[in-house]
Amino acid sequence: MKKDLRVSLGQVGDYEIRLLKVFEAVVESGGFSAAESELSIGRSTISTHIANLEERLDLKLCRRGRGGFSLTEEGVEVYELMKGLFSAIEGFRAGVNALHVRLTGELRIIVSDAICMDPQSRLPDAIARFSDAAPEVNVLLDVKALNDIERMVLNDEADIGLIPFHRQLSGLNYSSLYADHFHLYCSRTHPLYDAEPSDDLQDKVLASKVVHAGIHTSPEVGSQLADMNKAAISYFYEARLAMILSGAYVGFMPDAYVESQVATGELKPLIPEIKHYSLEIAAITRTHGRANRPRDLFLQMLNQLTQTDLN
Known part of the structure; x- marks a missing residue:
């Protein structure tokens, strides 16, 4: 029967992360000796770290002896869980770092007839919020015919299109506004x-x-x-x-x-x-393409404004 890790482990802090990093190096190097050069520490110290980790988890993670190094069933599962944990930490770090990157460049918004001044669109309010949040982004706003807007978004000539929803084209994402x-x-x-x-x-x-x-x-x-x-x-x-x-x-x-x-x-x-x-009325964007933080931020603000009105 598998042990309940939540009961055995408790909180995961810096100490546990350091031990898991040692465990990661040992597994991916194929053993204690092979991990020495990777970690720049001796085999006895590595052995102590793994023993401490096993004690913290209350689990046997690996076997070492004449038969060589191998993971136990619990060790395999802990390794997979550990990789997910490290991935989440890295995603968090990248997300926070991205918040400090200044938004620059151009945001191209093309709208169908009458949407600009439709009070339900909240377009002026969204532009005001976006201008405050991303003052260095140049905004291009224009009015085109329906088919032209679809073509321009598909061809990456526009970042966002606001149109009456009348069909679903391959290559476009649709977000209903009002x-x-x-x-x-x-x-x-x-x-x-x-x-x-x-x-x-x-x-x-x-x-x-x-x-x-x-x-x-x-x-x-x-x-x-x-x-x-x-x-x-x-x-x-x-x-x-x-x-x-x-x-x-x-x-x-x-x-x-x-x-x-x-x-x-x-x-x-x-x-x-x-x-x-x-x-x-829907906002359309390309399904595939490069990351576009100004576009994503503006869409988030526009959705928040229009959905608030609906509620």
């Missing part, structure tokens, strides 16, 4: 703005000319547009909003983006109980 909610809007000058609820209102809405992004973003969006009169294409929200404000078109817009126009009565949602959908 959801944008959309309704179908018309402007004050559209014929349906003052329309009263009626049996044929839905038919009139479906017959109205709708402006849309012109790309497939999700099955839910496709389903909402499938029965509509798709008469115009405008990818970016700013341009799409202008088309809707013209009074000639209706169109889906993020509720947060048009909040001020709804508050002033310039826009109103049409049959909101039917015409609505949600889009998950």
